[in-house]
Every structure is written in C-alpha cells, then in structure tokens.
Amino acid sequence: MKRLGIISLFVLLFAAFIAVWNYSYQQGKEEAYISLEEETTLYAIPSESGVFKRSEHALDYATIPTDFAHQRSLDDYYDNRAYHGAPPSIPHPVDEHQNAGDNSCLKCHDNGGFVEKYNAYTPVTPHPELVNCMQCHVAQNTNTLFKPGNFAKVNAPEVGNNNALLTSPPVIPHQTQLRENCLACHAGPSAPREIRVTHPERVNCRQCHVPDTKELIEINAFTRKNNE
Ligand code: HEC
Ligand code: HEC
Ligand code: HEC
Ligand code: HEC
Known part of the structure; x- marks a missing residue:
C-alpha cells in the first residue's frame, strides 16, 4: 500500500510537472511570436514600392562587365521616342503570334539579355505588370504616313548637371x-551609358535621390470656362 502511494504521488508530480512545463513553454512561445497579421498593417508607400522591384538583381548588375561594343547612348534612347517620356516604338519585327495579353514580349523584356539576331541587349521593361504591351508600344511600320506638323518635342532634362555640389547625389530630373523601378533603366548592359549607375547595389535609390520638384508641378482640375 505504502509503495503504491509513493508511486502514485510520483506519477501525480510528473503529470503536474508536464502540465506546468507545457504551460510555461506555450507562454514563452507566444511572447516570441510576432503575428503576421500585425506585420501586414505596415504598408510600404505604394508609389515608392517599385524602387525595390529589381533589387534581387542588384548585385548581379554590379558585377556584369561592360560590353563596350553594344552600349546604348542617350541619343539612341531618345531617337526611339516621339518625345521625352513617350512610350518607345518597337524597333524590331513583331511576330503576329505575339498577341496582346500573352507573355511573349516578357520572355525577352522581363530580364533582358543579348539577342543575337538584333545584335543588341534587350532593354528591361520597368513595368512587366502591364502585360498588354501593344496597347502603348507600336512597331515602326512606316515613315511616310505622318505629315510633319508643328508639334514641338519636350526637351529632355539635362544629365550630369543635377547635383548641388560635385559629389552630392544628383536630383532625379524626371518624373x-x-x-518607379529605377534599376530597369539605370543598370545593366541595356542602360544608356550616360545614365548607367555606378552603384546599383545600393537598392534604395530614393534614400539619397530626391525628385526635382521643378518638373512635378501640380496640375489643377480642368474646368471649361462656359461649363459652370
Ligand atoms: C527575342 C527577344 C525579344 C522579344 C520576343 C521582344 N523584344 Fe522588344 N527588344 C528586343 C531587343 C534586343 C531590343 C533592342 C533592339 C535595339 O536596340 O535595336 C528590343 C527593343 C524593344 C523596344 C524599344 C525599347 C527602347 O528603350 O527603345 C520596345 C518598345 C520593345 N522592344 C517592345 C517589345 C514588344 C511590345 C514585344 C512583344 C510584341 C517585344 N518587344 C518582343 C528583344 C525582344
Ligand atoms: C500603359 C502604357 C504602356 C504599356 C501597357 C506598356 N508600356 Fe512600356 N512604356 C510606356 C511608357 C510611357 C514608357 C516610357 C517611360 C518613360 O520614359 O518614362 C515605356 C517604356 C518601355 C521600355 C523602355 C524602358 C527604358 O529603358 O526606357 C520598354 C523596354 C518597355 N516599355 C517595354 C514594355 C513591355 C515589354 C510591355 C508589356 C509587358 C510594356 N512596355 C507595356 C508605356 C507602356
Ligand atoms: C524609364 C527609364 C527610367 C527609369 C525607370 C528611371 N530613370 Fe532616371 N533617368 C532616365 C533617363 C532617360 C535619364 C536622363 C534624363 C531624362 O531623360 O530624364 C535619367 C536621369 C536620372 C538622374 C540624373 C543623372 C545625372 O547624371 O544627372 C537621376 C539621379 C535618376 N535618373 C534617378 C532615378 C531614380 C532614383 C529612379 C527610380 C525612382 C529612376 N531614375 C528611374 C531614365 C529612367
Ligand atoms: C547612399 C546614397 C545613394 C544611394 C542609396 C543611391 N545613390 Fe545614386 N548617387 C549618390 C551620389 C553621392 C552620387 C554622385 C556620385 C559622384 O558624383 O561621384 C550619385 C550618382 C548617381 C547617378 C549619376 C551617375 C553616377 O553613377 O554617378 C545616377 C544615375 C544615380 N546615382 C542613380 C541611382 C540609382 C538608380 C540608385 C538605386 C539603385 C542610387 N543612385 C542609389 C548617392 C546615392
């Protein structure tokens, strides 16, 4: 009887120990656990999130050697645009199977790379999410359809003259x-050489580069005079 009493006492003590240990273990776990729901309330500023879009390639960009024979210059870059900021036209043939909405353009334009038959590096698109590419980009089919008009091109901002002091970060001269996706245009072998950044690995470009507010004038709501 005495032995049975001692054994059941030990069983009871053991069970109590397990219960207490388990309770304190669960308590400790809860303190160390940061719930995901709380984290998702920390939103990035949506209009700035694009700055980090190609950041996983930043270190690759830093180590890609310069292919001097196939560089683009800013003049080549502007030549393919009706005006500064206009969607560039498609300088290569477009296969009829490359339809709106499928991902065929992105096969090349998502990550770039050298294309033997065009003898050029593919410019990386800053906006792979706008899959209907041909909505805005059109092929160059003709040079004769359009008659010259009095349309004046908007001059592109100057490059290399945007810093307050010699080694201070230049302001962003464009909107x-x-x-938003800075590395798409400023890094890699397809970036025009004048604007290829020496420091792609810094990733958070907007930490140091601020927009030049001269270009970002607020346009007020348009009201027609006799519409009131
Ligand atoms: C086989 C790979 C490949 C495919 C597929 C492809 N492109 Fe390209 N694209 C290139 C290359 C390479 C260049 C650069 C050509 C040059 O500089 O002469 C280019 C240039 C461009 C440019 C000019 C960019 C600039 O900065 O001037 C546009 C716009 C473009 N492509 C749009 C498209 C669209 C839209 C599609 C789908 C209908 C498409 N591309 C499919 C390889 C490709
Ligand atoms: C809503 C219109 C629109 C759509 C859709 C669109 N683009 Fe663009 N794209 C533009 C504009 C505008 C620019 C010029 C941006 C600038 O200079 O600020 C541009 C620039 C580019 C450039 C040149 C980037 C550089 O180096 O300057 C490439 C390449 C490009 N687009 C490819 C594509 C591809 C591929 C698709 C489809 C996946 C696509 N675009 C869909 C409007 C569009
Ligand atoms: C569509 C391509 C494109 C994208 C995306 C882009 N830039 Fe640019 N950037 C240019 C071009 C082209 C120039 C030359 C001036 C011009 O045409 O606006 C330039 C000029 C600059 C300059 C001035 C360089 C100098 O030496 O004076 C800075 C700084 C700059 N960009 C920073 C940025 C930052 C930061 C981002 C991301 C928020 C960004 N850019 C996104 C194309 C681009
Ligand atoms: C820690 C601050 C800092 C960050 C982050 C930064 N830059 Fe810069 N950037 C500078 C400074 C400083 C200069 C001027 C360098 C000089 O004059 O030697 C500069 C120069 C430039 C230029 C002119 C060409 C050149 O390379 O000198 C461009 C374009 C540019 N930055 C784009 C970018 C882009 C795109 C990013 C994001 C990948 C970025 N910067 C991140 C500080 C920064």
Whole structure:
C-alpha cells in the first residue's frame, strides 16, 4: 500500500510537472511570436514600392562587365521616342503570334539579355505588370504616313548637371510615374551609358535621390470656362 502511494504521488508530480512545463513553454512561445497579421498593417508607400522591384538583381548588375561594343547612348534612347517620356516604338519585327495579353514580349523584356539576331541587349521593361504591351508600344511600320506638323518635342532634362555640389547625389530630373523601378533603366548592359549607375547595389535609390520638384508641378482640375 505504502509503495503504491509513493508511486502514485510520483506519477501525480510528473503529470503536474508536464502540465506546468507545457504551460510555461506555450507562454514563452507566444511572447516570441510576432503575428503576421500585425506585420501586414505596415504598408510600404505604394508609389515608392517599385524602387525595390529589381533589387534581387542588384548585385548581379554590379558585377556584369561592360560590353563596350553594344552600349546604348542617350541619343539612341531618345531617337526611339516621339518625345521625352513617350512610350518607345518597337524597333524590331513583331511576330503576329505575339498577341496582346500573352507573355511573349516578357520572355525577352522581363530580364533582358543579348539577342543575337538584333545584335543588341534587350532593354528591361520597368513595368512587366502591364502585360498588354501593344496597347502603348507600336512597331515602326512606316515613315511616310505622318505629315510633319508643328508639334514641338519636350526637351529632355539635362544629365550630369543635377547635383548641388560635385559629389552630392544628383536630383532625379524626371518624373517618377511609370519610372518607379529605377534599376530597369539605370543598370545593366541595356542602360544608356550616360545614365548607367555606378552603384546599383545600393537598392534604395530614393534614400539619397530626391525628385526635382521643378518638373512635378501640380496640375489643377480642368474646368471649361462656359461649363459652370
Ligand atoms: C527575342 C527577344 C525579344 C522579344 C520576343 C521582344 N523584344 Fe522588344 N527588344 C528586343 C531587343 C534586343 C531590343 C533592342 C533592339 C535595339 O536596340 O535595336 C528590343 C527593343 C524593344 C523596344 C524599344 C525599347 C527602347 O528603350 O527603345 C520596345 C518598345 C520593345 N522592344 C517592345 C517589345 C514588344 C511590345 C514585344 C512583344 C510584341 C517585344 N518587344 C518582343 C528583344 C525582344
Ligand atoms: C500603359 C502604357 C504602356 C504599356 C501597357 C506598356 N508600356 Fe512600356 N512604356 C510606356 C511608357 C510611357 C514608357 C516610357 C517611360 C518613360 O520614359 O518614362 C515605356 C517604356 C518601355 C521600355 C523602355 C524602358 C527604358 O529603358 O526606357 C520598354 C523596354 C518597355 N516599355 C517595354 C514594355 C513591355 C515589354 C510591355 C508589356 C509587358 C510594356 N512596355 C507595356 C508605356 C507602356
Ligand atoms: C524609364 C527609364 C527610367 C527609369 C525607370 C528611371 N530613370 Fe532616371 N533617368 C532616365 C533617363 C532617360 C535619364 C536622363 C534624363 C531624362 O531623360 O530624364 C535619367 C536621369 C536620372 C538622374 C540624373 C543623372 C545625372 O547624371 O544627372 C537621376 C539621379 C535618376 N535618373 C534617378 C532615378 C531614380 C532614383 C529612379 C527610380 C525612382 C529612376 N531614375 C528611374 C531614365 C529612367
Ligand atoms: C547612399 C546614397 C545613394 C544611394 C542609396 C543611391 N545613390 Fe545614386 N548617387 C549618390 C551620389 C553621392 C552620387 C554622385 C556620385 C559622384 O558624383 O561621384 C550619385 C550618382 C548617381 C547617378 C549619376 C551617375 C553616377 O553613377 O554617378 C545616377 C544615375 C544615380 N546615382 C542613380 C541611382 C540609382 C538608380 C540608385 C538605386 C539603385 C542610387 N543612385 C542609389 C548617392 C546615392
């Protein structure tokens, strides 16, 4: 009887120990656990999130050697645009099977790379999410259809003259709408050589570069005079 009493006492003590240990273990776990729901309330500023879009390639960009024979210059870059900021035209043939909405353009334009038959590096698109590419980009089919008019091109901002002091970070001379994804245009072998960044690995470009507010004038709501 005495032995049975001692054994059941030990069983009871053991069970109590397990219960207490388990309770304190669960308590400790809860303190160390940061719930995901709370984290999702920390939103990034949506219009700035594009700055980090190609950040996983930043270190690759830093180590890609310069292919001097196939560089683009800013003049080549502007030549393919009706005006500064206009969607560039498609300088290569477009296969009839490359339809709106499928991902065929992105096969090349998502990550770039050298294309033997065009003898050029593919410019990386800053906006792979706008899959209907041909909505805005059209092939160059003709040079004769359009008659010259009095349309004046908007001059592109100057490059190399945007810093207050010699080694201070230059301001961003262009607007950032459709240009949030800095590394798409400023890094890699297809970036025009004048604007290829020496420091792609810094990733958070907007930490040091601020927009030049001269270009970002607020356009007020348009009201027709006799419409009131
Ligand atoms: C086989 C790979 C490949 C495919 C597929 C492809 N492109 Fe390209 N694209 C290139 C290359 C390479 C260049 C650069 C050509 C040059 O500089 O002469 C280019 C240039 C462009 C440019 C000019 C960019 C600039 O900065 O001037 C546009 C716009 C473009 N492509 C749109 C498209 C669209 C839209 C599609 C789908 C209908 C498409 N591309 C499919 C390889 C490709
Ligand atoms: C809503 C219109 C629109 C759609 C859709 C669109 N683009 Fe663009 N794209 C633009 C504009 C505008 C620019 C010029 C941006 C600028 O200079 O600020 C541009 C620039 C580019 C550039 C040149 C980037 C550089 O180096 O300057 C490439 C390449 C490109 N687009 C490819 C594509 C591809 C591929 C698709 C489809 C996946 C696509 N675009 C869909 C409007 C569009
Ligand atoms: C669509 C391509 C494109 C994107 C995306 C883009 N830029 Fe640019 N950037 C240019 C071009 C082209 C120039 C040359 C001036 C011009 O045409 O606006 C330039 C000029 C600059 C300059 C001035 C360089 C100098 O030496 O004076 C800075 C700084 C700059 N960009 C920063 C940025 C930052 C930061 C981002 C991301 C928020 C960004 N850019 C996104 C194309 C782009
Ligand atoms: C820590 C601050 C800092 C960050 C982050 C930064 N830059 Fe810069 N950037 C500078 C400074 C400083 C200069 C001027 C360098 C000089 O004059 O030697 C510069 C120069 C430039 C230029 C002119 C060409 C050149 O390389 O000198 C461009 C374009 C540019 N930055 C784009 C970018 C882009 C795109 C990013 C994001 C990948 C970025 N910067 C991130 C500080 C920064």
